[in-house]
Amino acid sequence: MTSGATRSGSKKRPYAPRMAPEERREQILDAALDVIVEHGVGRVTVDGLAKAIGVTRPVIHSQFTDSNDILRTVLKREEARALAQLTEVFESVGQIPTPENIAEMIRAYLRAVLAEPKRWRAILLPAGYPPAFRKRLQRGQKLITDIFEQIARASMPPNTDVEMLAKALLALLLDAGRIALEEPDDFPPERIASFTASMAARVLSHDQQV
Incomplete structure (x- = not known):
């Protein structure tokens, strides 16, 4: 029997490269995000992540107490990074909601979504999230x-109903992001932005006439 084999004849699993604690923590969170996007929240387990990396x-x-701790942390991380992107x-867009500014906001937002698709899939397509995690998304x-x-x-x-307008704009952002992620070939950012600008022009023109 060779020195590099076990009694059963199989080789030992090679050790992963050593990392600083913070680097290891980020590696675990990145792996968890991959699992969420590809398989759903329910597949995030300590065993599965250990095997993956x-x-x-x-x-x-050494970094997290359990899978729930990992999920809380990765969602908090991605939420903070998503809000930074949105900020x-x-x-970058003017404060006055002209059709041009609204269209540019949509373009900039979709560029941010498509630049980090895993992050935004976890946020915009949260299949299987338990209530605690959905509540965090709602806060964002x-x-x-x-x-x-x-x-x-x-x-x-x-006379503008600003609460309804704000909710409508939020719904527009969320749906635009989902469409861009799920049907990028049929609905590129420019198509979505152009449609949004035309609709905004009609709404704003109506408000000015009223």
Whole structure:
């Protein structure tokens, strides 16, 4: 029997390269995000992640208590990064909701979505998320709605239902992102943005006439 084999004749599993704790933590979270996107939340397990990145269970447990801890952390991480992307989108677009500005907002948003498809699939297509995680997503959506309300109150006519407008804009963002992810060939960002601009022009023109 050779020195590199076990008694059964099979070779030992090679060790994963050593990493700094923070790097290992990010590697685990990246692997969890891959599982969420490809197989759903229910398939995120300590054993599965350990196998995926080539480490033992104790390595995973050195960073996280269990799979729920991993899920909470990866969702929190991706939520924060998504909000940072959206902040850049809002800051790059004018505060007055003209059709052109709304179209540019959609373009910038879809560019952000398509630049990080795994992140946005986990956020926009959250199949199987338990109530606690859905509640976190809802909190993030409320932050976006509040931003839309602030813009609408400062720029739209006094008789505008800013709450409904904000919710409609949120629904538009969410659906546009889903369409861009699921049907990118048929619905590229420019097509979605152009349609949005034409619809916004009709709505804003109507408001000015009223």
